Amino acid sequence: xxxxxxxxxxxxxxxxxxxxxxxxxxxxxxxxxxxxxxxxxxxxxxxxxxxxxxxxxxxxxxxxxxxxxxxxxxxxxxxxxxxxxxxxxxxxxxxxxxxxxxxxxxxxxxx
Numbered sequence: 001x002x003x004x005x006x007x008x009x010x011x012x013x014x015x016x017x018x019x020x021x022x023x024x025x026x027x028x029x030x031x032x033x034x035x036x037x038x039x040x041x042x043x044x045x046x047x048x049x050x051x052x053x054x055x056x057x058x059x060x061x062x063x064x065x066x067x068x069x070x071x072x073x074x075x076x077x078x079x080x081x082x083x084x085x086x087x088x089x090x091x092x093x094x095x096x097x098x099x100x101x102x103x104x105x106x107x108x109x110x111x
Contacts, residue, residue: 002057005032006048006064008041012110038066042079049087049105062089062105073109080107 003024007013013034020030035041045064052062064080077093084091084105095103 001028002060003028003030004052004060004062005030006041006045006062007032007034008038008066009036010034012065012067038069041066042083045080045083046087049084049089053088056104058104060104064105064107065110066108068109068111073111076109077107 005013005016005020007016013032016030016032024030035044041064049062056062064084066076066080068076081091081093084107085094089105090100090103092103092106095101
C-alpha cells in the first residue's frame with residue numbers, strides 16, 4: 001500500500017515525515033505534498049485529484065489534511081468532500097454513508 005498526503009503547509013509535511021515511518025512501518029510507503037497554505041491547496045486540489053484519478057492504482061490512498069483555523073468544520077469538510085467526489089473518488093465518508101467498504105480518499109480537519 002502507498003499513501004499520498006496532501007497538506008497545506010511545510011510544517012505539517014515535516015511533522016508527517018518524522019512521525020509516519022514510526023507509525024506505518026516498512027510495508028506502507030508514503031509521499032507528502034505541501035502547498036503554500038489552505039488557499040493554494042484548495043485552488044489546486046480539483047486539478048490534482050483529477051490527475052490522480054486518471055492513473056492511481058487500487059492499493060493507493062490519498063489523505064488530505066487541512067487546519068481548521070477559525071473556519072466551520074462542517075463547511076470545510078463539505079467542500080473537501082465535494083471536490084473529491086467531483087473528481088471521481090469514493091471518500092471514506094461517502095463510503096460509510098452508502099455502507100461500502102472500499103474508498104480511496106480520506107479528508108481530515110486538524111484541530
